[in-house]
Amino acid sequence: MQRKETQPSIPKHRHCNICGISISPDKIYCSKNCEAEYRKMSRRRTYTFILTLLIFPIIMILMLLTARP
Numbered sequence: 001m002q003r004k005e006t007q008p009s010i011p012k013h014r015h016c017n018i019c020g021i022s023i024s025p026d027k028i029y030c031s032k033n034c035e036a037e038y039r040k041m042s043r044r045r046t047y048t049f050i051l052t053l054l055i056f057p058i059i060m061i062l063m064l065l066t067a068r069p
């Protein structure tokens, strides 16, 4: 008897990174709207990261100032 790997027989496809609907494998986003949305999101993530880096020392300084007797 031959052993067969039980693989789900789903045709090659991928999901839109933004809204998650099925799209053809050569695409990353289903539409220009989703691509724009992704760009917006990644930019926002970068800003949040930079903001966190900037805010952290400020919080440290504030803590040092308020910890004074």
Ligand SMILES: [Zn+2]
Binding pocket: 016, 017, 018, 019, 020, 021, 029, 030, 031, 034
């Ligand atoms: Zn989409």
